[in-house]
Amino acid sequence: MAPLRITAITATSAMGVGLAGTREALATRRGGLAPCDLPGMPPGVWVGRVREADTVEPPAAFAAFACRNTRLAELALRQDGFTEAVAAAVARHGAGRVAVVLGTSTSGIEETEQAWSRRGADGALPPYDFASTHDLHALPRYVRARLGLKGACISISTACTSGARAFLDAATLIAAGVADAAVVGGADTLCRLTLHGFGSLELLAKGPTRPCAEDRDGICIGEAAAFALLERAGPEDAGALGLLGAGASSDGHHMSSPHPDGLGAVVAMRAALDSAGLAPSQIDYVNMHGTGTRANDAMEDRALARIFGDAVPCSSTKGWTGHTLGASGALEAAISTVCIEAGLVPGCLGLDRADPSFASGIVVTNRAARVDRVLSNSFGFGGSNCALVIGRLP
Amino acid sequence: MTLAVGIAGIGLLGPGLAGWVQAAPVLAGRVPHEAAPLTPPAPAMLPATERRRTGPSVRLALAVAAEAVQDSGVPPEELDTVFASSNGEGQVITSILEALHTPDGAISPTQFHNSVHNAAAGYWGIAVGSSRPSVSLGGHDGVFATGLLHAAAQVVAGRRPVLFVAHDVPLPPPLDALRPTSAPFAIAMVLTPATGTRGALRLEQRDLAAPPPLLPPGLDALHGANPVARALPLLAALAAGGAAEILLPMLDDASLAVTVAA
Numbered sequence: 037m038a039p040l041r042i043t044a045i046t047a048t049s050a051m052g053v054g055l056a057g058t059r060e061a062l063a064t065r066r067g068g069l070a071p072c073d074l075p076g077m078p079p080g081v082w083v084g085r086v087r088e089a090d091t092v093e094p095p096a097a098f099a100a101f102a103c104r105n106t107r108l109a110e111l112a113l114r115q116d117g118f119t120e121a122v123a124a125a126v127a128r129h130g131a132g133r134v135a136v137v138l139g140t141s142t143s144g145i146e147e148t149e150q151a152w153s154r155r156g157a158d159g160a161l162p163p164y165d166f167a168s169t170h171d172l173h174a175l176p177r178y179v180r181a182r183l184g185l186k187g188a189c190i191s192i193s194t195a196c197t198s199g200a201r202a203f204l205d206a207a208t209l210i211a212a213g214v215a216d217a218a219v220v221g222g223a224d225t226l227c228r229l230t231l232h233g234f235g236s237l238e239l240l241a242k243g244p245t246r247p248c249a250e251d252r253d254g255i256c257i258g259e260a261a262a263f264a265l266l267e268r269a270g271p272e273d274a275g276a277l278g279l280l281g282a283g284a285s286s287d288g289h290h291m292s293s294p295h296p297d298g299l300g301a302v303v304a305m306r307a308a309l310d311s312a313g314l315a316p317s318q319i320d321y322v323n324m325h326g327t328g329t330r331a332n333d334a335m336e337d338r339a340l341a342r343i344f345g346d347a348v349p350c351s352s353t354k355g356w357t358g359h360t361l362g363a364s365g366a367l368e369a370a371i372s373t374v375c376i377e378a379g380l381v382p383g384c385l386g387l388d389r390a391d392p393s394f395a396s397g398i399v400v401t402n403r404a405a406r407v408d409r410v411l412s413n414s415f416g417f418g419g420s421n422c423a424l425v426i427g428r429l430p
Numbered sequence: 431m432t433l434a435v436g437i438a439g440i441g442l443l444g445p446g447l448a449g450w451v452q453a454a455p456v457l458a459g460r461v462p463h464e465a466a467p468l469t470p471p472a473p474a475m476l477p478a479t480e481r482r483r484t485g486p487s488v489r490l491a492l493a494v495a496a497e498a499v500q501d502s503g504v505p506p507e508e509l510d511t512v513f514a515s516s517n518g519e520g521q522v523i524t525s526i527l528e529a530l531h532t533p534d535g536a537i538s539p540t541q542f543h544n545s546v547h548n549a550a551a552g553y554w555g556i557a558v559g560s561s562r563p564s565v566s567l568g569g570h571d572g573v574f575a576t577g578l579l580h581a582a583a584q585v586v587a588g589r590r591p592v593l594f595v596a597h598d599v600p601l602p603p604p605l606d607a608l609r610p611t612s613a614p615f616a617i618a619m620v621l622t623p624a625t626g627t628r629g630a631l632r633l634e635q636r637d638l639a640a641p642p643p644l645l646p647p648g649l650d651a652l653h654g655a656n657p658v659a660r661a662l663p664l665l666a667a668l669a670a671g672g673a674a675e676i677l678l679p680m681l682d683d684a685s686l687a688v689t690v691a692a
Contacts (some may be wrong), residue, residue, distance in 0.1 A: 076535065078535075082665060132635075141546065141547070149527065152527050153531060161604045161608060165610035171516070171570050172516075172568025172570075173570040173572070177570075177681070186683070189684070190576060191569060192549065192566070193518075193567070194551070194564070195547070205565060208582050208588070211587035212431075214433065214583050214635070229527070229530065230534070232529075232537050233537060233542035234541040236542050237543075283644075284563035284564075285561050285563055286551070288556050288559050289555075290556070291480075291543045291549070291552050291553070291556075292539075299561070391560070393642055416546070417548070418546055418549060418553075418555070418566075419555050420551070420552070
């Protein structure tokens, strides 16, 4: 694919509100997970909660969108000069040429969960704005209206690859000429459906998640919103941050278990490398999907080893943020840019050594290193796989 | 910027619209529309265990996808896919919400993995043994036009055929009161870079809301009964043959202008 410039990028998760906090948490190895104190959640679990979003409200003109997912999206939009960068892109291209492509797995379903407990004697829900909260399209509709955009409006929901797919699908829209720029990313917030859902699969960790540990015991769910502004790159952008490649695949194997040898993951990573025109040895760091479950981390390790051997450092940053589901691909794209700009390979959090059965180059301590190109993996239910290559533009 | 794509195959299911070949004369206004109840068929393409786990929205999606792909003659495992649905599998979501509000709050693991919006895409991948990329979109009342625009962009950018499937079924109570959908409806198209045997389309987003469509009685009611049925004016034009220009709803301030080639 033609590389795209990442003109602006921001992320808000339990490890930090905005990129400065994210960078500091990565560098100091300060994770954002804590015991869950939200009501109605499975007992004894830890989550990556963004408390700062609790008191954020959307601008009055867009009050209909108020819900947990919108509040977190709004908090994230306010960081790192993002809205100003989008306004400048509108001035360059026109509002109708800037698309919005955002991923979410559960959107504002938390609003329906709350309404459900206030049902009348006849079972009827109290009135609330379903279309602007629960509905999947609420997130891109909100961001498009909030930023004054008029281009294509796309909601992507491919489970835990949603946020990564947004980058790939926006690149498609730009390549086809539908847009000249795109606001991409994702937002997902803590809700009972996902916590009890992963609980029902017995995949929740008993404490802070420890991806790639020999005794890892599962996922911590987190919430996050992350956004990027993508535009076509020109020769003058050499050295700036960009989306260099993207690839996707389907497992066609099982609804919730990945192919044990990670065949789908291998196909997606190879497709991303091919689309970037890069050899595996040109990748400086792999940000893993690395959810902390026994099966997923083992599958991803096998897939990574097949492509990279043990030559490229790999880690999961979900020990800092938890698994932020449909936002994770966008969050980890933003973390990848932090690693590039800071010259940092973050080691997995909370373990002294990687699972000794692993064959890929898992790192467990931070390393200072030149990082020009990062491959970021996302895998999801339904056999959905997506890999992005984020790096300095050639 | 206009996107040009061909249509190599169509699949369609709705009340009184049982497949493209049967439905085309109805859509063209040559045969009256008789709304017959529609039960989404169990997908024979899946192994029995998986088949049992599928809900009505997934079943509808798989049925029209299979019809369109067969119509196109393209091997299913070679097609990238774009699935679009406003409501997803509402039956599963509702039953999970119900379970979450029981004293122990325990939900079924199978229901949880079936609750993802890309369940239809996941089952399609399993059924046809495909590793090709797939994306699943929402879109509320603009779900058909949004999905069509996205799928066409993928055809143009990737220069290879794409299977586009839009599917929605009514939500169970109590969600139905907040998001009324009164009939099941699904459409699938195999879109190609060149003109296809089922026609060719040019697409462009416009900055205005789509006007109410002119449709035969019966079809008019169906148009409002399901977000995917907002495709009906386009389907009617394809069935009638000849050139046409249609505005399909996307957002309050945007529509998709679709030009059907003669």
